[in-house]
Amino acid sequence: xxxxxxxxxxxxxxxxxxxxxxxxxxxxxxxxxxxxxxxxxxxxxxxxxxxxxxxxxxxxxxxxxxxxxxxxxxxxxxxxxxxxxxxxxxxxxxxxxxxxxxxxxxxxxxxxxxxxxxxxxxxxxxxxxxxxxxxxxxxxxxxxxxxxxxxxxxxxxxxxxxxxxxxxxxxxxxxxxxxxxxxxxxxxxxxxxxxxxxxxxxxxxxxxxxxxxxxxxxxxxxxxxxxxxxxxxxxxxxxxxxxxxxxxxxxxxxxxxxxxxxxxxxxxxxxxxxxxxxxxxxxxxxxxxxxxxxxxxxxxxxxxxxxxxxxxxxxxxxxxxxxxxxxxxxxxxxxxxxxxxxxxxxxxxxxxxxxxxxxxxxxxxxxxxxxxxxxxxxxxxxxxxxxxxxxxxxxxxxxxxxxxxxxxxxxxxxxxxxxxxxxxxxxxxxxxxxxxxxxxxxxxxxxxxx
Numbered sequence: 001x002x003x004x005x006x007x008x009x010x011x012x013x014x015x016x017x018x019x020x021x022x023x024x025x026x027x028x029x030x031x032x033x034x035x036x037x038x039x040x041x042x043x044x045x046x047x048x049x050x051x052x053x054x055x056x057x058x059x060x061x062x063x064x065x066x067x068x069x070x071x072x073x074x075x076x077x078x079x080x081x082x083x084x085x086x087x088x089x090x091x092x093x094x095x096x097x098x099x100x101x102x103x104x105x106x107x108x109x110x111x112x113x114x115x116x117x118x119x120x121x122x123x124x125x126x127x128x129x130x131x132x133x134x135x136x137x138x139x140x141x142x143x144x145x146x147x148x149x150x151x152x153x154x155x156x157x158x159x160x161x162x163x164x165x166x167x168x169x170x171x172x173x174x175x176x177x178x179x180x181x182x183x184x185x186x187x188x189x190x191x192x193x194x195x196x197x198x199x200x201x202x203x204x205x206x207x208x209x210x211x212x213x214x215x216x217x218x219x220x221x222x223x224x225x226x227x228x229x230x231x232x233x234x235x236x237x238x239x240x241x242x243x244x245x246x247x248x249x250x251x252x253x254x255x256x257x258x259x260x261x262x263x264x265x266x267x268x269x270x271x272x273x274x275x276x277x278x279x280x281x282x283x284x285x286x287x288x289x290x291x292x293x294x295x296x297x298x299x300x301x302x303x304x305x306x307x308x309x310x311x312x313x314x315x316x317x318x319x320x321x322x323x324x325x326x327x328x329x330x331x332x333x334x335x336x337x338x339x340x341x342x343x344x345x346x347x348x349x350x351x352x353x354x355x356x357x358x359x360x361x362x363x364x365x366x367x368x369x370x371x372x373x374x375x376x377x378x379x380x381x382x383x384x385x386x387x388x389x390x391x392x393x394x395x396x397x398x399x400x401x402x403x404x405x406x407x408x409x410x411x412x413x414x415x416x417x418x419x420x421x422x423x424x425x426x427x428x429x430x431x432x433x434x435x436x437x438x439x440x441x442x443x444x445x446x447x448x449x450x
Contacts, residue, residue: 217347305398
C-alpha cells in the first residue's frame, strides 16, 4: 500500500542542483524509490529518441522520508570520472552496480574494499585496485573480517576471534586458530569453551568443504539467446561459475545479423505486459525473481500499447554487455557439436540453443531424446510499407484503449470492397525469400513454417 500511495502522490521536489540549476525529484518506480535530476521529457516524435534524465535508486535501508537533497546529489554524482589511466589513456570511473561499488577502466572492473568509499576514492587508489589480479566474488567473500578479538583459548593459547560471518562458527586451521561465532553482535559474544569450539569447527569445516566442492563445479550453458542468457545470469547471480558457449560468429545462421547475445530475429514484442492475463503475470513473476531479460527490456522498451516491446538493437547490445561483464561468466565463441557429458564437464549442462540449433548438435539432441526430427512452429505477419499508407485516412489508437494518450498503433479502417481489394493485393504480393531452414516440411501431417 505504501508503494501505491507513493505512486499516487507523484514525484517530490527535493530542491535544485547547484551545478546544473535543475530540480531534483524523488519518485517511485517499478523497482522502488529513486531520485531524478531534471524533468522527465515529453514523448519524442516517431523515430526520435529522448534523452533520459539521470536517475539513482535509494540505497537499501533508506526510506523516502529520510531522502533529502544532499543525499540525492550524492547518489546522482555516480558514476564519477576519477581521471585518466596513465597506460591506456581512457577514463577511470568509480560507480555503484548490482554487486556493489567498483572502479572501472575500459572493460576492467574491480570491486572496492570495505574501507573504500565510492564517493571519495582517489585515482591513485583506483589504479592500485585495477593493478591487482581479478578475483571472483566468491573468492573475495571468502576472507571474513575480524569483528572482535575474544582473547586466547585456555587449553592451547590460540587466538579466538569473531569473524564477520553470522549464523555459523568457523575454524581457520590454516592459521592454527580457533574461531567461535554465535551470530550475535561483537559486544555480546562470550568466549566459547575449547570442546564446543572444536565441535563447531568440525561442523564448519564439513560445511565449507561441501560448499567449496559445489563452487568448483562449472555450469555450462550452450546457446546465447534469451533462455541461455537468463540461465547464465541466474546461476552466476547465485555465486556459480558459468561458461556460455555461443557459436556466432564462428558459425552464423540464416537470420542473425550480428554476433550479439539475445539478438531478436523475429518480433520485438514480448506480448502483453498487463496483469489480467497469463503472459503479463509471467513477466511480473520473472521481475520478482530478478530476471535479466525483464530488467533490460524495461530499459530499452518502446511504445506498444499494452504490450512490452523493445528496441531490438539496444536490447541485444545491453544483454551482451551484462553477460560479458559479469565476473563469474565466461563467454566462449565456439560451435558445440555434441551433447556434453555432465560427468566430463564437472558440472550441470544447460542446452538452450533454440530453433536455430546447428545441424550437428540438432542431430545429437534428436538422438538423445528419441525423436526423429525437431520442429519449430511459428507464424509471420505480412509487412505493409509505411509510405504506402494514406495517413489522412488512418488514426492512432492502442488495443483496448491502453498505451499512450495518442495511441501506439496505426489503424486502417476498410469498407467491405476496400478490404477485398486489400486481400487480393496481399495474397498476390511479392514474397520474401525463404531460407532453407524455413522451407515447408511435413512430419505425421504437420508442417514447419515461419
